[in-house]
Amino acid sequence: MAISTLPPLAERLRPATLGEVIGQQQLLGPGMPLRIAFESGQPHSCILWGPPGTGKTTIARLMAYAFDAQFLSISAVLGGVKDIREAVERATTARDGLEQRRTIVFVDEVHRFNKSQQDAFLPHVESGLFTFIGATTENPSFEVNSALLSRAAVYVLQPLDEADLKQIVAKAQAIDAVPAIEEAAVGRLVAYADGDARRLLNTLETLSVAARSEKLDHISDDWLLRVLGERMRRYDKGGEQFYDTISALHKSVRGSDPDAALYWFVRMLDGGADPRYMARRLVRMASEDIGLADPRALRLALDAAEVYERLGTPEGELALAECVIYLAIAPKSNAVYKAYNEVKAFIKKDGTRPVPMHLRNAPTKLMKDLDYGKGYRYAHDEDGGFAAGESYLPDGMAAPGFYRPVERGMEIRIAEKMRELQRRNEGAAR
Incomplete structure (x- = not known):
C-alpha cells in the first residue's frame, strides 16, 4: 500500500490570504481591528487568545506574509531560552542583511513559558528587533507577564460557529479530500468539532482514509457513528x-x-x-x-x-x-433569584427616579452648597450601627419588599434580622 505524500488536510486547507480565512470576522472583517492592522502596513506585537482550532497560527502566518517578514515559530511546550536566543540571532541577521527584512516571532502556547522566559522577549520587542505574536488558550491577564502584556495588543478569537464549520467541510469536499457526506453526518461532525476547525479537519481526514479503504462513495450518519465510536454515539454535545x-x-x-x-x-x-x-x-x-x-x-x-x-x-x-x-x-432558596428578576422587571417599566439629596455624593464645595448629602445619617455612628427610620429608596417610593427570605438554612436568621430592623424602623417613625 502506497504511503500518501500529501500534507495533512489542515495544512492543505490553511488560508493563503486574509480573504480565505473562515470565521473571526469580529477581528478580520472590514473596519475590524486586525483587518486595520493588516492594511496599515505596520506590524505590531499582539497576543491571540482563543480556544484550540480557531485560527491563531494561521493569522500569525498571514501577518508575516502580509508584511513580507521572516516567520519564526517557537513552541512554548517544547522550547526554551535557547530557542529565544536563536530567534534573536536570526532576527538580527535578517534586519542587518542586504534585504533588511522584518521578523515576526510567533510563540505558540505562550502561557507555558515561565516569567523569566517571557521576560527574555521584552528588550527585543521594546527595541523593535522583531514583532512578537503570542498564541494562548488561557486568559492572558493571568498567564502573561504584565510587562509583556503592556507591549502587546490582545485579540480574542471565538470558537467557529456551525456555518463556519460547514463551510470548511465544503472546502475539503471541493478539493476531493473527502467523499460526499450525508447532511445528517455533516451536522454531527460539526457538533463533534465544537468550534475547533483543527479537530474537524483531523476527523475528516481520518474518515476519508477509512471510507476509501472500505471503497465507500459517501459517508452516512450510521457509518460515521460506527467509525468514530462510542464517544460520539452516547453524547451529542451540540444537540x-x-x-x-x-x-x-x-x-x-x-x-x-x-x-x-x-x-x-x-x-x-x-x-x-x-x-x-x-x-x-x-x-x-x-x-x-x-x-x-x-x-x-x-x-x-x-x-x-x-x-x-x-x-x-x-x-x-x-x-x-x-x-x-x-x-x-445544601438548603435551598431562590429568594435572591426571584428578587433580582423582580427588580429587573420593576426598573424596566418604572421611570428614572432621582437619587434623594441626602444619599448623593458631595465631593466639591458646589455640591455641598446645593445640599448634596445634607441630612445623611452615618450608620456606624448610630445605635447598633443602624440608622432607624432612615430611607434609602427614591423619594415617594414605597418599600417594595423584593427580597423575601425563605425559612430554610441561613435565611432563617436573615429573616429574623430583617424583622428586627423593621421593628426598629417602625418604632422610629412613631
Whole structure:
C-alpha cells in the first residue's frame, strides 16, 4: 500500500490570504481591528487568545506574509531560552542583511513559558528587533507577564460557529479530500468539532482514509457513528441530549438528590462535556437555587472551578464532584433569584427616579452648597450601627419588599434580622 505524500488536510486547507480565512470576522472583517492592522502596513506585537482550532497560527502566518517578514515559530511546550536566543540571532541577521527584512516571532502556547522566559522577549520587542505574536488558550491577564502584556495588543478569537464549520467541510469536499457526506453526518461532525476547525479537519481526514479503504462513495450518519465510536454515539454535545442532560443535573441538585446529581454530572463528563462549562453551571446553581440559604455554596463552587483550572483532568474533576454533592444537600432558596428578576422587571417599566439629596455624593464645595448629602445619617455612628427610620429608596417610593427570605438554612436568621430592623424602623417613625 502506497504511503500518501500529501500534507495533512489542515495544512492543505490553511488560508493563503486574509480573504480565505473562515470565521473571526469580529477581528478580520472590514473596519475590524486586525483587518486595520493588516492594511496599515505596520506590524505590531499582539497576543491571540482563543480556544484550540480557531485560527491563531494561521493569522500569525498571514501577518508575516502580509508584511513580507521572516516567520519564526517557537513552541512554548517544547522550547526554551535557547530557542529565544536563536530567534534573536536570526532576527538580527535578517534586519542587518542586504534585504533588511522584518521578523515576526510567533510563540505558540505562550502561557507555558515561565516569567523569566517571557521576560527574555521584552528588550527585543521594546527595541523593535522583531514583532512578537503570542498564541494562548488561557486568559492572558493571568498567564502573561504584565510587562509583556503592556507591549502587546490582545485579540480574542471565538470558537467557529456551525456555518463556519460547514463551510470548511465544503472546502475539503471541493478539493476531493473527502467523499460526499450525508447532511445528517455533516451536522454531527460539526457538533463533534465544537468550534475547533483543527479537530474537524483531523476527523475528516481520518474518515476519508477509512471510507476509501472500505471503497465507500459517501459517508452516512450510521457509518460515521460506527467509525468514530462510542464517544460520539452516547453524547451529542451540540444537540438535544446535551441540554436534556444538563437540565437533569440542575433539577437533581435543586431537588436535593445527591446520587442523581452525581450520576448526571459523571454522565456529562463521560460524554465529553467541557468541565469548565460544568463548573460555570455549578456556580449558577449555587446562586440560583441555594443563594443565601447557604452562602458557602457559592464560595465552594468558585473554589471547585479554580481547583479544576489548576489541576485539569482528571484530578480537578473530583473537586467539581464534591461541589455537586454539596449543592445537592445544601438548603435551598431562590429568594435572591426571584428578587433580582423582580427588580429587573420593576426598573424596566418604572421611570428614572432621582437619587434623594441626602444619599448623593458631595465631593466639591458646589455640591455641598446645593445640599448634596445634607441630612445623611452615618450608620456606624448610630445605635447598633443602624440608622432607624432612615430611607434609602427614591423619594415617594414605597418599600417594595423584593427580597423575601425563605425559612430554610441561613435565611432563617436573615429573616429574623430583617424583622428586627423593621421593628426598629417602625418604632422610629412613631
